[in-house]
Amino acid sequence: MSNESIRELMVRGERARKQIFSPLLSELGLTPGQGQARILYYLFLKDNITQKELADSCHFEATTMSRNLDKLENLGLLTRQNNPDCRRSFLICLTDKGTAEAKEIKKVFELFEGIVSDGISQEEFDVYLKVMTRMCVNLESYNKKEK
Template sequence: MLRLAQRRAARTFTEALRPLGIEGRHHGVLLNLRKHGPLSQRQLIDLTGSDKSAMVRTVDDLESRGLAVRRPSPADRRAYAVEMTDEGRALFAEAARISEDVAARLLDGMDEGDQELLIALLERFVAAPEG
């Protein structure tokens, strides 16, 4: 059931983001850059659960669109930090609004108590130790 729910949510979110020219993977990187500030690609991989080659493609996409830039990391001269541009911040603001709308649509069939319960249960599920 979780896999079916994830597929439905991902499909709906992908469709909603299409007019912005980004996908969920782009949104995930922008979300983490917004939340944490400039990050290395390694940090983005850890935060998003992506792999190295997929992250390189995603950051390349964001850079080519002018939504993010790679700059030398002040903390590690051997690494680069990815940071959002002004254009990236503007697009992320629109994507965040879309994300809220999609979440509201996906939960629309439930009353407020059921929505709160589902969110609480999912938070517990995600926070539970693996194994």
């Protein structure tokens, strides 16, 4: 496989993913492509975590995370609470409304995973995950060297 076909497949996959996610996330009042769904989903999996932990889990820069948290807080989906272990940080917590929204996001993610894995054996999927993980590590390593 040539490098060009890898790029093209990644772009094609991302475009198709957006076509699935955009209308579903818009129905929930979220801005597609901003990572808000990912934030709510991670908080659903592990609530009451620091902004740094959440940013690391979502692979966001601190400033991007702050903007998204502001928007989600304004929508009443999460709150920032004082961290009893560190006065300089806050714990990010889902509200009841945020938990309900995160449950809907979980359904959207599960739908997507079902669509993506349709007709693919577990063995093929495992190989894909291994290769994609390695590609991500390569890209992240390159980005660290360039900074």
